[in-house]
Amino acid sequence: MSSAIINGKEIGQEIRNAVAERVIRLKERGLTPGLAVVLVGDNQASATYVRNKQKSCEAIGMFSELIKLPAETTQEELLAQIQLLNQREDIHGILVQLPLPKHIDEDTVIATIAVEKDVDGFSPVSVGKMMLGQDTFLPCTPFGVMKLLEYSGIDIAGKHAVIVGRSHIVGKPMGQLLLQKDATVTYTHSKTPDLPSFTKQADILIAAVGRANFITKEHVKDGAVVIDVGINRDENNKLCGDVNFAEVDGIASHITPVPGGVGPMTITMLLFNTVQAAENSLQNK
């Protein structure tokens, strides 16, 4: 029997509809939620993502502004730009598209974003609050995965979640959010010996390694829920995940496709965080 497909496009659309309702209510009160996306340089993939983010904002009635800066922009110029956005009343969320050119220090840039506008949830204060279980913006990709599990009716408490990958923006926060829902969490990574011996124990397997088709049938236990966070290109330049879908299909109870799984949820949760930031700005007045 084939695995149940967790449809991120569909679940994402349901959440976007609810966000669109909140946008309408804010507009009735004279406030249009605004997202600023800062793009430095001309990375092709980044340009595509940024276009998708802008289209998604417009589709639900939010304002979005693209701040496109040349690759030679200095760190000081970028920081000055962010400080301007921190001040602006029409901008409620700020996203600085990563990666940044090599001569710019990402940590410094992210730490400059006002925490109340940090809709990516990447700043040290946001990360610290998340670790402490305090109210804050959650990073969009792991937040989106939590919504996929919730909408698919998958219980987390008591389950063994195994994370493959320990990046600051996916692996690490993913484990933390699952832990908060009472999963037993194991982190694995490139230095883990005998990876399948760990992943085979997973009730919930999160693949966030960034290597095309890396997770094969020997990594997956019968009936596991498999979440594929990867977005890669295979040898034919076709979009594919970290999971070899054809092999794992039928072993997993549930699986996310690529495209159409986690990717659309990342943008959905960005919209969700931005409307929340706009609502918060009214509270704080």
Ligand SMILES: Nc1nc(=O)c2c([nH]1)NC[C@@H]1CN(c3ccc(C(=O)N[C@@H](CCC(=O)O)C(=O)O)cc3)C=[N+]21
């Ligand atoms: N500060 C920052 N925040 C980010 O959230 C951020 C970033 N930088 N840099 C780049 C990555 C990548 N990312 C994606 C979001 C949606 C899809 C997405 O919607 N993917 C579609 C397919 C898109 C296609 O066809 O190419 C899918 O999986 O179905 C993909 C990738 C956000 N990122």
